[in-house]
Amino acid sequence: MTTDPRDDAQDAPLLADLARVLGEADPAPPDTVLAARSALAHRALDAEIAALLTDSDSSDKELAGVRGTGGGPRQLSFAGGVAVVDLEVEGEGRARLVRGQCSPPGVVDVVARGASGSVGIVADDLGQFVVHAAAGPFSLRLSWRDEPRQVDTEWIVL
Amino acid sequence: MALTNHELLAAAAAGDQPAWDALVERYGNLVWHVARGFRLDDVDTQDAVQTTWLHLVEQLDRIREPQALPGWLATTARRECLRLLRQRGRVVTADDATVDLADAGPAVDEGLLREERDRALWRAFATLRERCRTLLLLLMGDPPQAYAVIGESLGLPIGSIGPTRARCLDQLRTALEGSGITAPARASDER
Numbered sequence: 168m169t170t171d172p173r174d175d176a177q178d179a180p181l182l183a184d185l186a187r188v189l190g191e192a193d194p195a196p197p198d199t200v201l202a203a204r205s206a207l208a209h210r211a212l213d214a215e216i217a218a219l220l221t222d223s224d225s226s227d228k229e230l231a232g233v234r235g236t237g238g239g240p241r242q243l244s245f246a247g248g249v250a251v252v253d254l255e256v257e258g259e260g261r262a263r264l265v266r267g268q269c270s271p272p273g274v275v276d277v278v279a280r281g282a283s284g285s286v287g288i289v290a291d292d293l294g295q296f297v298v299h300a301a302a303g304p305f306s307l308r309l310s311w312r313d314e315p316r317q318v319d320t321e322w323i324v325l
Numbered sequence: 326m327a328l329t330n331h332e333l334l335a336a337a338a339a340g341d342q343p344a345w346d347a348l349v350e351r352y353g354n355l356v357w358h359v360a361r362g363f364r365l366d367d368v369d370t371q372d373a374v375q376t377t378w379l380h381l382v383e384q385l386d387r388i389r390e391p392q393a394l395p396g397w398l399a400t401t402a403r404r405e406c407l408r409l410l411r412q413r414g415r416v417v418t419a420d421d422a423t424v425d426l427a428d429a430g431p432a433v434d435e436g437l438l439r440e441e442r443d444r445a446l447w448r449a450f451a452t453l454r455e456r457c458r459t460l461l462l463l464l465m466g467d468p469p470q471a472y473a474v475i476g477e478s479l480g481l482p483i484g485s486i487g488p489t490r491a492r493c494l495d496q497l498r499t500a501l502e503g504s505g506i507t508a509p510a511r512a513s514d515e516r
Contacts (some may be wrong), residue, residue, distance in 0.1 A: 178494055185450060185497075186465040188443045195357035203353060203378040205346040207337060210382045224412050224506050304376045322379040324372045325411060 209280060213309060213316040217247030222323070240266075245320040252307065252320055261302040263325045269294040274312040281305040281325065300325055329393035336383040347379065347481035351399050355462055359399045359488070360460045362451075373405040380405075385467060395466055396478020399459050424455050442506050449500035457493035464490060 201233055223242040241256040255266045267290070274292040282303030288307075292294040305325045310317045328347065329335075336344030360373045380401050381388075387396060406426065410416045418425045439445045450458065463475050471487040481489070 170435050173510055178490075181494065181497070182461065182465050183448060184443075185461065188446050189358055189450070189465075190354060193358070193361060195353050195374075196371075199357065200349060200353055202371070202375050203349045203356075204342075204346050206375065206378040209379060210338070210340065210385060216383050217439055222408075227368070250453050263333050264445060303372050304379055304418065306379070319383070320375070321383065322376050324369075324405065324412075325374050 176186060179243060185278065207307070209322075211319050212317075214319040215247045217245035217250055217252055217318045217320045219321045219323060220244045220246055243323065247320075249320050250309065250318045252309065252318070258325075259301070263300045263302055264304075265298045265300050265305075265325075267296045267298070267307065269296075269309055271311075272296070276310045276312060278308040278310075279305070280308060281311070330394045332387055334391050334394070337382075348394075349383075355466065356398050358401050358462050361403045362455060363403075363410060363424065365406060365413075369409045370406075373402060373409055376405045377402045378466055378494055388475070389399075390477065393474050393478035395461055395463055395470060396475055399463060400478065403459070407466075445501055445504040445506040446497075448504065449497050452492055452500045453493060453496055456489070457496060460486075460489060460493055461497070486514055501510055 168303075189232045195224055221242070221244045223239075243256065245254075246250040249271055251270050253268045254293070257264050268280070269277070272292070272294055275294060275296075277288050277290055277296050277298070279286045279288070279298040279300055281300050283301040286298055286300075288296050288298055302325050304322050306322045307320045308317065309320075330342070330348070330351075331346045331350050333351075337348060350486075356374055356377055360370050360377070365373060365375075377398060381398065388397065390397075407419055407421060409418065410424070410426065415426050438447055450461075453461070459479070460475070463470055463479075473483050475481070476486050477481040
């Protein structure tokens with residue numbers, strides 16, 4: 168179906184007005200723009216992205232209203248290549264406590280990246296680790312010391 | 326001469342900060358306004374927007390259709406906003422076209438607009454369903470996106486874009502006329 172050119176001529180001024188009004192009434196805040204620019208610093212380089220597979224705060228179908236678990240910690244699972252990362256998240260206000268478990272086994276350096284910067288920790292023999300984080304965008308970069316494996320968990324909002 | 330999305334994405338993937346900044350400049354308002362339509366509070370909106378850009382960083386060397394990047398960004402922003410709305414327990418139902426919220430969310434501040442017609446247009450836009458808002462935001466881009474590209478990125482048949490556009494603009498005009506404002510602007514009134 169082709170649009171009537173006369174409709175386009177009437178529509179263009181309205182769309183232009185709308186664009187102007189949105190820009191004047193509600194421009195993106197400068198902090199938001201600056202933060203978006205700084206996002207490039209997090210690019211993965213050699214890391215593989217571990218995709219978010221499950222999140223107890225969501226469901227597979229786009230239905231909602233009821234939280235997945237009745238008040239327990241939020242549970243997330245990521246996988247990329249052979250790596251699996253499971254997280255349990257608790258917290259109040261803007262503070263979060265993240266308990267993690269990664270596999271396959273090995274000495275793993277974990278960098279927690281988020282709203283309040285980056286924190287480096289080392290997982291124990293069982294691949295477990297705990298990190299304090301802030302609410303907001305969050306991603307873990309895991310590097311296995313004895314293997315050429317580096318994995319970034321997909322960014323989520325804590 | 327402006328670089329194409331393909332060129333900017335390739336440069337950003339290689340770590341070129343100005344190329345990335347150009348993408349943020351080009352589509353920053355689109356992502357912001359798509360997110361604002363979901364009526365999250367300021368902090369959640371900023372988190373959703375930031376996470377959208379972080380997802381683009383994750384996928385920099387994997388964007389198959391650079392020309393469809395605006396639709397990709399709109400779809401990604403929508404997904405992140407829906408996730409946050411669910412976490413806040415505010416979603417009643419959600420499908421491909423609409424999201425029903427349990428409440429209206431924070432009021433949109435029209436105080437920055439001085440002209441009554443502008444305030445009416447702003448309010449009229451806020452009454453549109455999500456699919457119409459996103460479509461119009463994509464159509465406002467400069468240069469305007471081809472229907473084929475919009476359809477592909479939103480998962481809509483190409484033939485439906487024209488009629489949907491017309492319907493959404495009619496809804497906008499009807500909402501405007503409901504406030505006693507005539508649309509579109511008469512040519513003689515242009516500054």
